[in-house]
Amino acid sequence: TAEVIGEEHGITDTQLKNLAEKTSPLIAQLNAERKAGKTPYRDLPFNKEIPEKVKALAAELKGHCENLVILGIGGSALGNIALQTALKPYMHNLDDKSRLGPRVFVFDNIDPPQLASFLDWVGDKLDKTIFNVISKSGRTAETAAQFLIIRKMLLDKLGPEGLKSHVVATTDPQKGTLRKIATENQLSTLEVPEGVGGRFSVLSAVGLFMAAICERPISIFLCICPWLLTFLKGR
Incomplete structure (x- = not known):
């Protein structure tokens, strides 16, 4: 001032x-x-169903998740990167002692050297890796291209059951290409709520799944948002 x-x-x-x-x-x-x-995204902090479903799935999967790989672009990637930066130590992927939960990798483009080098590293760790594919429509070109490569690797090395148990699809509740693929392959799914765009989705399953599986108390930062809305309403 x-x-x-x-x-x-x-x-x-x-x-x-x-x-x-x-x-x-x-x-x-x-x-x-x-x-x-x-503006349904403003009601996400008050939604009780989404956090409970996210926490249940995270609890089910975290026992065999040492690596969490997020495939998504825009808000799906940036929201998770923001939470990762806020909630985890800077060197979290290298320091096993300070890191709670799995290593986290976010891929938001189709850069061949970047993805190829990661696949070489993770190839013998697939049984301890969860891939979270995030696309409301399932037609996001970059994410779809990444998923096709990951899907083939999982099928080749772990078979259909490996694909089923190592992929979480976060997508439209009822329609879209990714929803269809998830149903056909019996993948675990989370939902991007109707009317919530990617840039506003971090407080939905898009961001909460990463936070939950990394053993972060998502209820704590969710409770801040209603307080802020109440404050603004009173202005």
């Missing part, structure tokens, strides 16, 4: 008051849109 660093570089109390007056109508508009059901 100007009181601390001076008016040349700091914001004054008058400027803060003027900004608050300008933001009040915007906050009212956001609250009205939420009440009308136009």
